[in-house]
Amino acid sequence: MTRFMDVHHGMKGITADELMAAHRADQEIEGEEGVHFERAWADPESGIVYCLSEAPSAEAVLRVHDRAGHPADEINPVPLAV
Structure with missing residues (x-):
């Protein structure tokens, strides 16, 4: 499984x-x-939300x-973390 960081705009x-x-x-399904x-993070001022997940694709x-x-x-794989 790969980790992914996705981004939502307009929030x-x-x-x-x-x-x-x-x-x-998201967790329900x-x-x-x-x-x-x-996890999820948000910046209410800019409207950007970030979500970290582990998934097959x-x-x-x-x-x-x-x-x-x-x-x-947008969605980005996170193949390396420390």
Whole structure:
């Protein structure tokens, strides 16, 4: 499995409760795609949200986000971490 960092734009003003709700929506269906969403971060001022996941493919991550109602604008594999 590979780690992925995906980015969502256009979520200006997102609150902690809204971020948690979006993260939970992903977690409710992640198993159907073999994905595990680890964490999410947001900058309410810029409207950028980042999600870290472990998944069999970028496409699986994108499918979960699409189904949960908040499609990702970009996704990047994270092959190396310290």
